[in-house]
Amino acid sequence: MSRTLTIEPVTRIEGHARITLQLGDGGEVEDAKFHLTQFRGFEKFCEGRPYREMPALTARTCGICPVSHLLASNKACDHLLSVSIPPTGEKLRRIMNLAQLVQSHALSFFHLSSPDLLLGWDADPASRNIFGVMRQDPALAKDGIRLRQIGQTIIEMLGGKKIHPTWVVPGGVNEPLSQEKRDAMLALLPEGLEIAKRTYAFFKALVPKFQDEANHFGNQPTMFLSLVTPQGNLEHYDGLFRLKDAQGRILEDMVPPEDYERLIGEAVEDFSYMKFPYYKPHGYPQGIYRVGPLARLNNANTCGTPYADVALAEFHMLQESGPIASSFHYHYARLVEIIFGLEMMERLLKDPTILDHRVRARARSNRYEGIGVSEAPRGTLIHHYRIDDEGLITWVNLIIATGHNNLAMNQAIRQVADAYVDGNDLKEGMLNRVEAVIRCFDPCLSCASHAFGQMPLHIELRDRSGQLVDTLSRS
Amino acid sequence: MRTLIIGYGSPIRGDDALGPLAADRLGSADLPDHVQVISRHILTAELVADLVDKERVIFLDASVDAEPGEVRCRRLEPDSEAVSTMAHFLDPRELLAWCQTLYGRAPESYLVSAGISSLDYASYQLTPIAESALERMLEAVDRLVAEPNLETVDR
Numbered sequence: 001m002s003r004t005l006t007i008e009p010v011t012r013i014e015g016h017a018r019i020t021l022q023l024g025d026g027g028e029v030e031d032a033k034f035h036l037t038q039f040r041g042f043e044k045f046c047e048g049r050p051y052r053e054m055p056a057l058t059a060r061t062c063g064i065c066p067v068s069h070l071l072a073s074n075k076a077c078d079h080l081l082s083v084s085i086p087p088t089g090e091k092l093r094r095i096m097n098l099a100q101l102v103q104s105h106a107l108s109f110f111h112l113s114s115p116d117l118l119l120g121w122d123a124d125p126a127s128r129n130i131f132g133v134m135r136q137d138p139a140l141a142k143d144g145i146r147l148r149q150i151g152q153t154i155i156e157m158l159g160g161k162k163i164h165p166t167w168v169v170p171g172g173v174n175e176p177l178s179q180e181k182r183d184a185m186l187a188l189l190p191e192g193l194e195i196a197k198r199t200y201a202f203f204k205a206l207v208p209k210f211q212d213e214a215n216h217f218g219n220q221p222t223m224f225l226s227l228v229t230p231q232g233n234l235e236h237y238d239g240l241f242r243l244k245d246a247q248g249r250i251l252e253d254m255v256p257p258e259d260y261e262r263l264i265g266e267a268v269e270d271f272s273y274m275k276f277p278y279y280k281p282h283g284y285p286q287g288i289y290r291v292g293p294l295a296r297l298n299n300a301n302t303c304g305t306p307y308a309d310v311a312l313a314e315f316h317m318l319q320e321s322g323p324i325a326s327s328f329h330y331h332y333a334r335l336v337e338i339i340f341g342l343e344m345m346e347r348l349l350k351d352p353t354i355l356d357h358r359v360r361a362r363a364r365s366n367r368y369e370g371i372g373v374s375e376a377p378r379g380t381l382i383h384h385y386r387i388d389d390e391g392l393i394t395w396v397n398l399i400i401a402t403g404h405n406n407l408a409m410n411q412a413i414r415q416v417a418d419a420y421v422d423g424n425d426l427k428e429g430m431l432n433r434v435e436a437v438i439r440c441f442d443p444c445l446s447c448a449s450h451a452f453g454q455m456p457l458h459i460e461l462r463d464r465s466g467q468l469v470d471t472l473s474r475s
Numbered sequence: 476m477r478t479l480i481i482g483y484g485s486p487i488r489g490d491d492a493l494g495p496l497a498a499d500r501l502g503s504a505d506l507p508d509h510v511q512v513i514s515r516h517i518l519t520a521e522l523v524a525d526l527v528d529k530e531r532v533i534f535l536d537a538s539v540d541a542e543p544g545e546v547r548c549r550r551l552e553p554d555s556e557a558v559s560t561m562a563h564f565l566d567p568r569e570l571l572a573w574c575q576t577l578y579g580r581a582p583e584s585y586l587v588s589a590g591i592s593s594l595d596y597a598s599y600q601l602t603p604i605a606e607s608a609l610e611r612m613l614e615a616v617d618r619l620v621a622e623p624n625l626e627t628v629d630r
Binding site: 057060066103107110111130131134135138141142144145146148149151152 | 485486487516519520521523524525555572573576577
């Protein structure tokens with residue numbers, strides 16, 4: 001008897017989603033799908049707005065990564081202005097982007113994923129949560145809070161204490177950095193780096209315990225897409241596209257962000273409000289690729305900072321050869337990037353030109369089309385606008401980091417379900433592993449679509465006729 | 476009494492912006508030195524570190540449970556069961572529970588909220604009824620800030 005198993009909503013991610021597993025007669029998994037169940041339509045309601053409103057407007061897409069949208073949007077506006085922003089303005093934008101990377105990765109690791117990693121996949125769900133982590137390892141929980149606080153404090157020092165900073169503007173930033181703020185930010189970083197290194201060492205020692213999960217959590221051959229520097233190194237703010245295949249061969253390199261449409265197509269499926277980007281030359285769905293910290297580390301030659309490069313070398317040792325394939329190692333990659341973010345912020349803040357007052361280029365729009373690309377915590381973020389003679393938006397395309405990973409997340413669910421789900425004897429630990437593979441990607445569904453609300457977790461097993469066979473609920 | 480005021484909500488969803496707008500108004504007012512004000516889109520984990528050294532915290536939020544325009548002021552207690560399924564943001568009671576669990580104490584806390592009537596996307600203005608409620612929210616905050624020992628009040 002064929003049955004459908006539904007997991008709704010997927011917990012400890014940002015946004016609402018549903019997972020369905022189609023089970024065959026013997027209880028084996030026949031199909032798996034990840035559904036984004038809400039629609040928001042930012043691309044449509046931005047039409048008709050002045051392009052200068054776009055950074056502020058699109059930053060509201062998300063309460064957790066507004067800086068990513070702010071930067072990609074302003075870069076698209078820079079393109080519309082046809083200006084090169086002053087070097088100090090660019091460095092200041094980079095610092096804000098890295099501060100967000102640190103705080104966002106900290107949330108994912110310490111608060112969303114640590115309950116599974118610390119307490120175990122099969123632990124009682126009543127205690128397998130952040131409060132369980134606080135009781136078992138309060139120092140780890142405090143480290144997570146402090147790291148987020150450091151990232152958020154730097155963002156606020158740069159952008160002001162408003163919800164969504166308006167300090168980044170088309171052409172650069174609207175205020176130079178004061179020495180007082182520079183010194184205050186620098187004072188935060190050593191503590192942050194100590195926390196990051198301590199956590200990295202803790203997790204590195206833990207990884208061998210999770211070999212089974214590493215083997216089955218989205219351990220799949222895909223391509224990897226990210227920005228890299230012109231030298232092929234780790235990049236988060238600017239740079240050029242690099243695409244590697246599963247064997248590590250570079251298929252595309254040094255591709256200008258403005259050419260993204262040559263690389264990326266967007267397919268639509270009727271079971272999700274999230275699009276399915278794919279690598280155009282390979283077609284859909286063969287053109288599956290991943291973005292985010294795993295892809296960035298797989299694509300980069302080096303990080304370019306001392307501790308992060310040591311950690312990068314150890315990251316590559318997680319597998320005998322080739323790009324690291326398991327999506328479980330997104331966690332590892334996040335910790336490497338936290339170290340990098342803190343080291344690179346210190347380098348930028350110590351740059352002798354960082355207090356320079358020339359931080360903004362001014363111009364009116366000089367083009368009808370602008371494209372801005374940056375690396376958000378979860379992966380490559382693309383903003384593409386068209387405007388009319390009045391500077392009003394006529395068309396918008398946003399390709400969100402989480403969206404790039406849509407095909408890979410669906411494939412990863414199938415792999416985990418194949419390995420762990422027994423449809424004849426449904427256990428909570430199975431359900432948790434299916435959810436946990438999604439948390440490896442740290443999807444931000446609020447960005448990939450968007451809507452807020454609450455639902456209980458409810459799983460139903462139904463037969464082909466729709467008859468309820470079994471249920472599992474979590475309130 | 477060291478006091479933290481946190482206004483939270485989405486600034487592009489009409490009346491949901493009541494919390495941050497109220498916080499912005501308070502932030503530009505002449506408040507005593509012991510009162511700190513911040514605005515947030517959502518309540519996030521690092522706010523625990525801001526709570527721990529405070530004696531009183533006042534959360535400002537829009538409410539879909541009250542009648543439009545109705546302003547309520549109620550005491551909040553730490554509650555680890557008040558867990559949001561939206562993992563990137565926290566319920567204020569959950570935030571207090573984080574503080575209690577990690578640091579052994581949570582500040583005396585109040586929620587000042589107002590019932591709202593519009594949550595439209597890409598809406599940047601309060602409805603007239605929410606505008607009116609905002610003024611009464613500010614009055615409620617003034618009372619909380621001025622008086623060291625308030626009983627829970629519903630207005």
